[in-house]
Amino acid sequence: MFFILLVLGLIVLAYIFRQVVVIGKSCKSNAKLHGKTVIVTGSNTGIGKTTAIVLAKRGARVILACRSKQRGEAALEDIKRASICRFFLSFSAKLVRIKDFSCTIQLCYV
Ligand SMILES: NC(=O)c1ccc[n+]([C@@H]2O[C@H](COP(=O)([O-])OP(=O)(O)OC[C@H]3O[C@@H](n4cnc5c(N)ncnc54)[C@H](OP(=O)(O)O)[C@@H]3O)[C@@H](O)[C@H]2O)c1
Numbered sequence: 001m002f003f004i005l006l007v008l009g010l011i012v013l014a015y016i017f018r019q020v021v022v023i024g025k026s027c028k029s030n031a032k033l034h035g036k037t038v039i040v041t042g043s044n045t046g047i048g049k050t051t052a053i054v055l056a057k058r059g060a061r062v063i064l065a066c067r068s069k070q071r072g073e074a075a076l077e078d079i080k081r082a083s084i085c086r087f088f089l090s091f092s093a094k095l096v097r098i099k100d101f102s103c104t105i106q107l108c109y110v
Contacts, residue, residue, distance in 0.1 A: 033060035037109060041065045044075035056083040063109065065101065 038055050042048035044066040056062045056079065064079070066072030 027054075031058065033058040035059075037061045037063065039063045039065050039105065044068065044071040049075055049079065053079050053082050061109075063105065 033055060036059075038052075038060045040048050040052045040055070040062060043052040043062075043064040052062045052064060052075075062079075064072050064076060066075065
């Protein structure tokens with residue numbers, strides 16, 4: 001009996017750990033972003049890439065700001081495959097040239 005309770009307790013603890021620590025909280029918003037333009041830096045991988053996909057699925061026009069053109073283009077292909085959004089623009093920039101980057105964005109996309 002004790003062993004069964006111990007195993008059940010461990011299963012419950014593992015479930016709580018998974019829900020709270022591994023999965024964590026997720027955004028429940030259904031807000032749509034049609035007509036909005038979003039620049040996501042570091043969007044060729046990790047959190048930035050996931051953020052770009054989610055924003056695009058919500059209808060935003062997403063500009064990927066990546067420091068490597070090659071990695072940015074590769075991410076763009078992945079994001080296009082994962083997303084239902086048609087409005088994508090790829091942009092590569094060295095983040096040390098923020099002013100140039102900003103001017104280009106204003107000239108091309110605003
Ligand atoms: N992953 C998590 O669970 C987690 C949780 C909490 C906080 N964070 C923090 O959130 C941030 C992003 O996490 P992540 O997991 O998405 O990281 P990641 O996968 O390492 O992505 C980092 C992104 O930032 C770019 N980057 C790195 N150093 C840079 C620099 N010096 N100048 C310009 N761009 C640079 C990378 O570009 P390249 O590909 O060209 O290197 C890449 O696009 C990190 O600061 C991390 O500590 C992450």
